[in-house]
Amino acid sequence: MTEKDIEKQLVVSTRTAGGMAPKLVSPGFDGIPDRLILMPGGRIGFVEVKAPGKRLRPLQEKRKRQLEALGFSAFVLDGVEQIPEILTAIQGGGER
Known part of the structure; x- marks a missing residue:
């Protein structure tokens, strides 16, 4: 499975859970994680996707x-x- 495949599944799973997963692009601020995960209830997390x-x-x-x-x-x-565990943690149901 490639990094791109994993990232696509993260986006789909986040949407299915009622959230959004916009791609982060930050000119002049390198090293920022790939995705910002926005979940219901104002929950936010950052995810760096790797192969x-x-x-x-x-x-x-x-x-x-x-x-x-x-x-x-x-x-x-x-x-x-790892996606379900990460989404649960962002929603406040687990540790990072």
Whole structure:
């Protein structure tokens, strides 16, 4: 499964759960996660999608830590089986 396939499934699963998953593009602020997950009830999370087994680049790790330090949930997704757990955590039903 490719990164693109995983990302498509994240978007579909988020919509099915009643949320939105816009693609993040941030000129001048590299390393920001791929998707902003917006769920009912004002729940927000950030998801960096990777191909299976791939790791974050150092700048991506830094951005993840920065977001978490601000109180946001930030996740790394490298398999479709992780999607339900991530969506549950963003909705307030689990840990990151």
